[in-house]
């Protein structure tokens with residue numbers, strides 16, 4: 001379980017990215033975080049693996065307050081958390097397979113990985129992960145030869161190779177067209193259901209959030225202003241989260 005207890009985050013310039021956030025995220029949940037640009041969605045997601053570090057409160061993961069962890073303990077926490085970024089963050093000149101294998105770095109160690117000394121088990125896991133997102137036929141292509149949607153699936157496969165308990169996805173479909181966005185969201189949902197990996201995603205588009213989320217967390221100006229199952233969410237909920245009427249641009253569109 002991940003628990004935020006009175007968590008606040010003040011950036012060095014004094015801006016408050018999170019204001020007294022209290023949340024309990026159970027194992028295996030599929031959560032979508034929504035809110036206008038600048039609401040604090042990325043800050044919330046990135047605070048879980050401390051890409052940004054909250055300045056107050058407790059952030060408890062599996063019983064341990066991670067804000068009190070030393071570097072070594074934090075590394076261990078991060079090993080169990082896969083991260084997916086809007087811009088994929090692949091090493092462009094490396095093969096797809098090699099990129100995916102970097103997910104097993106936590107087990108292999110940097111030195112061995114520099115020489116490509118991954119175990120057969122890790123190689124099988126990497127190929128299996130690529131197969132799960134339907135691109136094992138691209139394993140030996142250079143990462144930058146793939147389309148955006150394929151590159152995002154490589155980054156999902158890389159996260160899977162880490163054998164995480166949690167996947168954080170920070171705007172994973174913001175650079176993709178609507179059909180590709182749906183493919184990527186379906187992959188993430190399938191993996192969540194099959195492996196029980198807790199998945200927390202922030203999304204801009206209302207229809208995507210409604211289609212894929214089990215639970216929606218709404219943010220405005222650093223605060224959690226809505227938290228509930230998707231069955232309790234209506235257009236009015238979004239208007240309250242956004243603080244304005246819904247516009248056509250808030251919808252990504254059908255597949």
Ligand SMILES: Nc1ncnc2c1ncn2[C@@H]1O[C@H](COP(=O)(O)OP(=O)(O)OP(=O)(O)O)[C@@H](O)[C@H]1O
Nearest residue numbers: 011013015017035036037038039040041042043044
């Ligand atoms: N490093 C930083 N230093 C100062 N302020 C920051 C920093 N990073 C983010 N912020 C500010 O914190 C607020 C929340 O940013 P965040 O990126 O979490 O929002 P978001 O909801 O994810 O927005 P978007 O949808 O545009 O990505 C914004 O006002 C942003 O300008």
